[in-house]
Amino acid sequence: MKKTIWLKLCIVMMFVIVVGLTACxxxxxxxxxxxxxxxxxxxxxxxxxxxxxxxxxxEEITIEEEVERIVSVIPSATEIVFAVGAGDQVVGVSEWAxxxxxxxxxxxxxxxxxxxxxxxxxxxxxxxIADLNNAGDLDAMRDVGLNVVTLGSQSLEEVYEDIExxxxxxxxxxxxxxxxxxxxxxxxxxxxxxSDIPDDERRSVWLELDSDLxxxxxxxxxxxxxxxxxxxxxxxxxxxxxxxxxxxxxxxxPEVIITTYGYYTDDVVESxxxxxxxxxxxxxxxxxxxxxxxxxxxxxxxxxxxxxEEIATILYPEYME
Numbered sequence: 306m307k308k309t310i311w312l313k314l315c316i317v318m319m320f321v322i323v324v325g326l327t328a329c330x331x332x333x334x335x336x337x338x339x340x341x342x343x344x345x346x347x348x349x350x351x352x353x354x355x356x357x358x359x360x361x362x363x364e365e366i367t368i369e370e371e372v373e374r375i376v377s378v379i380p381s382a383t384e385i386v387f388a389v390g391a392g393d394q395v396v397g398v399s400e401w402a403x404x405x406x407x408x409x410x411x412x413x414x415x416x417x418x419x420x421x422x423x424x425x426x427x428x429x430x431x432x433x434i435a436d437l438n439n440a441g442d443l444d445a446m447r448d449v450g451l452n453v454v455t456l457g458s459q460s461l462e463e464v465y466e467d468i469e470x471x472x473x474x475x476x477x478x479x480x481x482x483x484x485x486x487x488x489x490x491x492x493x494x495x496x497x498x499x500s501d502i503p504d505d506e507r508r509s510v511w512l513e514l515d516s517d518l519x520x521x522x523x524x525x526x527x528x529x530x531x532x533x534x535x536x537x538x539x540x541x542x543x544x545x546x547x548x549x550x551x552x553x554x555x556x557x558x559p560e561v562i563i564t565t566y567g568y569y570t571d572d573v574v575e576s577x578x579x580x581x582x583x584x585x586x587x588x589x590x591x592x593x594x595x596x597x598x599x600x601x602x603x604x605x606x607x608x609x610x611x612x613x614e615e616i617a618t619i620l621y622p623e624y625m626e
Contacts, residue, residue, distance in 0.1 A: 364455065372431040372432050375434060376434070377395055378436075378439060379435060380604060381456070382436055383399070383404075385607065386471055399416060419442075426449055426451065435455050436457055456470065456471070461492065461609065464606065465485045467606075492613060498624050499620075507536065508537065509558070511559035511563070512563045514527075520540055527603065534613055561593045562577060562589070564577060566599055567598075573596050
């Protein structure tokens with residue numbers, strides 16, 4: 306299904322604790338200087354300590370030394386790596402990596418969902434950031450001695466964990482913690498804004514990942530975003546990322562339709578509004594068909610909270626002002 310497989314399906318941890326020492330106020334200036342030096346030395350020593358954690362593939366990962374070369378083999382992981390401030394260490398990315406803009410400065414690509422393991426080895430990475438969606442390539446990379454950190458999220462909480470794990474792996478633990486905190490604050494702000502919407506005003510939604518009628522059901526972060534935004538997912542009884550029959554969508558008659566593929570398909574909203582069998586659907590009758598960018602609702606990374614805010618704004622603009 307070309308790149309839409311990733312676009313729809315596509316992203317435990319601990320963080321490095323830096324112990325700071327403070328000088329006693331009653332100490333003489335000379336002692337303060339000594340204590341400051343000791344504190345600085347302790348911090349440096351702590352940062353050089355090996356970091357060990359368990360990734361989403363259940364593998365125990367140990368980072369022995371400072372990471373200087375990173376290969377990120379899936380776009381969601383790449384977004385996280387750059388977000389935590391480790392972009393300068395990236396020497397290779399997947400062909401579909403397109404965010405942030407700095408990613409285009411990385412000269413080497415290592416394949417798409419089919420990875421070029423030989424190329425990755427040539428880049429001599431200290432760590433490879435991958436995802437459970439890389440499937441069989443995970444073992445192939447480990448078999449040639451690569452240090453692979455595997456992500457894999459189906460909820461916001463798991464996304465937070467993945468961000469912290471990447472922070473641990475790349476020496477950017479504090480930055481990762483700050484990103485998670487900011488995301489949690491944004492989620493809280495959105496949910497607070499929609500919390501007073503009466504139950505009888507909550508809108509039913511069909512969220513369409515492509516024209517083959519794939520969407521996100523229970524257990525997917527897409528469903529979680531839609532629910533947090535105050536919407537009612539018409540396929541909440543489905544699991545994961547199912548393909549749904551047209552009959553189900555028509556029968557459940559969504560009040561709002563949100564598509565996610567307008568950035569690579571022309572006139573998506575117009576084509577949905579023109580579907581012959583959909584003319585009696587409430588969302589079509591009322592022209593409540595909207596398109597948002599796929600990546601902010603299907604890539605498990607920091608931008609999911611932007612997707613949450615955009616969904617809430619589409620559904621309840623009067624509450625999101």
